[in-house]
Amino acid sequence: MPSWTDMKETQPLVAQMLVNSFKKDRISHAYLFQGDKGTGKREMSTLFAKSIFCKEREGAEPCQTCVNCKRIDSGNHPDLHWVSPDGQSIKKEQILNLQKEFTYTGMESNLKVYIIVDADKMTTNASNRLLKFLEEPNQQTTAMLLTENSQSMLDTIRSRCQLLAFQPLNPERVEKELEDLGVSTSNAKILASLTNNLQEAQELNDEDWFANVRKLVIQLVEVLLNKPNEGLLFINHQWMPHFKERKQLQIGLDVLMLWFQDLIHQDLDREQAIVFTQEREKRDQAVLRWSRQSAAQSLSLILEAKRKINQNVHPTLVMEQLTLQLQR
Template sequence: MSNPWKEAEGRQPIVMRMIENSLLRDRVAHAYLFEGDPGTGKKETALLFAKSLFCREPLDGYQPCGACINCRRIQNGNHPDLHVIEPDGLSIKKEQIQFLQQEFKKTAVESGWKVYIINQADKMTASAANSLLKFLEEPSARTAAFLLTEQSSLVLPTILSRCQQLTFRPIDSSELKQRLIEEEINVPMASIVSKLTNHLDEALQLAQDEWFAQARLVVLKLYEGLKGGRLSAIVSLSEEFHSHFKEKQQVSLALDLFVLIHRDLLSIMTGEEKGLAFPDRLASFQQDALHLSAEALADRMAFILEAKRKLSRNMNQQLLMEQLLLKLQGGHAFV
């Protein structure tokens, strides 16, 4: 049986250690601000913290049991003393904060605690933020607030100063890959997208995008074309590459995929074959690595990164890719 607390400790050890200390020492702050990228577990952690405060039979004195009535009601989203505020449309409005204040004037129903979670706190309107500020300035006993944000710089400094701030670290590549596999993303796709982003939601979107799946295949075909000689590479480029990668951002992504191919080759050369971006191409890449020196591989990666820099300076995309292929094949330098 899974243990949500232990899982959270594995993903955010520093944050969970601070929460554990607060609970064990009975020094729960009246307001917390959780900051971090999407998919780093801010809301899940806030709910775990709330369960710890409400739990009737905590494990080791602080971990929620997950089975008592309070834990189950929080899990099901219907505990009367826990309120979650989400943006109404594009923002969190003053009326939502005022409703929260009215609710908190009532006596706690199930326990001595009252907790509220404000998701995407940076999306509060100015009037909502000012209304919340008054609420934070006069905290009630046994009340805990959790403000969640991806951008603390957009939250009023006066609100920040009244919160204990905890920063959630980004998900690392191997952890993200495992979480994608748990979401039924196949291993090759989970491997590649976990190298391109550390945002779970963004990774899921990319992994389920048919255009991206085709982009991966087009880049691999272009790479194979390079091995077949200049003509085949140019033909592959002209026939498929430019029809698929039309926008500047798309070409930049294609170059990122090219870099990842060459990083895999380098990993294979150094005997580090775990964590490849293209694990399904291992056998083929092993053969390719036999015919490349480390110096030649480093040159190739430098050429691709130089192409990315030139792309950022708005060089013509088609000309840039043609010159890159020539460079990779020992042709002329960039102009």
């Protein structure tokens, strides 16, 4: 149950603007929450709804314990309505049903709130129905539209909403959040370096195949260092069977990039930036093989491999070529 204090740590500007709307008693009839997946849009909208309905709130802070707060937590508040895509899109019928709900008198008060998740996925007909809804706002109705891509929405809808832009989480924040969720410090560092999307980081951590990515990267580096003639054998018999999908292979290459970035960080005495914190001995050995310049060149080679994967070049051929290049 995040509070406004929590939200100010992750999204300070958005949180402060919403808190100010309570202080000034100027809640808009419609908000557009724009931001990447995992930046806290759903949590923010839920908290904002609590603050609207809570009768025991102090300033903007809801009590979290009253009937209204608990109903919102359980998804059973009669005057808070959620709309999500039905399949691939939000359909006209869903907006019509929403409008019908709003013709009834509120169960607890005249306050009503609706939250549309993935609002950019509304069909044209659904968008036009919502537009009519927004054009005639009820003073006691608040809408929150959540989207990762507001540019895909009608300009006329965007213009009737107060736009609030959610910023990507910084890596340190993602790392701390992951550790709080029980992820090991070493894995949290890697995940936070791969993505600033907390939800995506959690999903990666839960994937069985990801658990061995770190180990495979270290094994590849050891082969390149100590048994270069076995590089192609390792790629074909251990690396490629693990990364069955192109998306997985891209992530494997991203983790390999982190290794070479660590070599550069070590050369520049940037200890805080190092991700593979438990592999100091292996890094000491690796810096004798790859200078800062050659580590930077290796990063370029990996980026080129990633580009080829995106262009549908055969993944095994790409990895074999990259392995030979890294051996030189």
